[in-house]
Amino acid sequence: MNGEERREKIINILKSSDMPISGVSLARRFQVSRQVIVQDIALIRAKDIHIYSTNKGYIIENKQEFTRVFKMIHTDSEVKTELETIIDFGGWVKDVFVYHKVYGVIKADMNIHSRRDIKEYLDEIKSGKSSLLKNVTSGYHYHTVVADDEKTLNLIQDSLYQLGFLAKLQEYEPVDFWSNE
Numbered sequence: 001m002n003g004e005e006r007r008e009k010i011i012n013i014l015k016s017s018d019m020p021i022s023g024v025s026l027a028r029r030f031q032v033s034r035q036v037i038v039q040d041i042a043l044i045r046a047k048d049i050h051i052y053s054t055n056k057g058y059i060i061e062n063k064q065e066f067t068r069v070f071k072m073i074h075t076d077s078e079v080k081t082e083l084e085t086i087i088d089f090g091g092w093v094k095d096v097f098v099y100h101k102v103y104g105v106i107k108a109d110m111n112i113h114s115r116r117d118i119k120e121y122l123d124e125i126k127s128g129k130s131s132l133l134k135n136v137t138s139g140y141h142y143h144t145v146v147a148d149d150e151k152t153l154n155l156i157q158d159s160l161y162q163l164g165f166l167a168k169l170q171e172y173e174p175v176d177f178w179s180n181e
Contacts, residue, residue: 001030003040003043006030006032006040007040007043007044009030010026010030010037010040010041010044011044011049011060013026013029014051014058014059014060015060015062017059019056019057019059020054020056020057020058020059021057021058021059022056022057022058023037023038023041023057023058025057026058041053041058064148065146065147065148066146066147066148066149066150066152066153067094067144067145067146067147067153068144068145068147068153068156068157069142069143069144069145070142070143070145070156070157070160070166071140071141071142071166071167071168071169072134072140072141072142072143072160072165072166072167073139073140073141073165073166073167074139074163074164074165075139076132076135078163078165079122079125079132080118080122081163082160082163082165083112083118083121084115084118085156085159085160085163085165086112086143086145086156086160087112087113087114087115087118089152089155089156089159090147090148090152090155090156091145091146091147091152091153091156092111092112092113092145092146092147093110093111093112093143093144093145093146094109094110094111094143094144094145094146095107095108095109095110095143095144096108096110096133096134096141096142096143097133097141097142097144098133098134098136098137098140098141098142099137099140099142100136100137106133106136108133110143140167
């Protein structure tokens with residue numbers, strides 16, 4: 001078994017366990033040293049898989065997240081309402097991006113989880129250091145929204161639709177925005 005296969009098995013073992021699993025136990029199971037397991041855990045963490053070390057062993061965060069991309073259109077003065085709607089219904093805003101006909105996809109991380117994050121973001125915009133990315137494409141932009149379940153994403157989508165913030169995809173827009181990454 002190679003290292004990648006072992007790391008996949010470690011992930012599956014941790015996901016299926018309700019209790020922490022010690023490094024020594026994993027080392028015995030895979031017939032490697034505990035130091036190899038420590039290195040494997042570091043490599044797994046580097047893939048953005050949340051493994052926590054406790055005094056009784058390793059545990060993995062099993063929280064599943066669901067994402068959906070929304071195409072939006074609204075005025076500058078409606079940004080706060082847009083973001084608060086997403087947050088108040090239990091989602092968070094991972095990023096903002098635009099699809100420019102010449103430059104392609106232009107993306108920026110947002111990581112907005114709370115009303116405080118919204119305030120800080122809007123304060124930065126108001127300070128005059130930058131303008132909203134949506135203004136590059138006449139107000140059209142996209143957000144990747146993350147939530148704990150599809151039901152929450154549906155509530156967010158319904159609310160954004162009722163506010164008139166959702167926009168229709170155009171023929172020239174790709175469905176898979178990330179195919180070039």
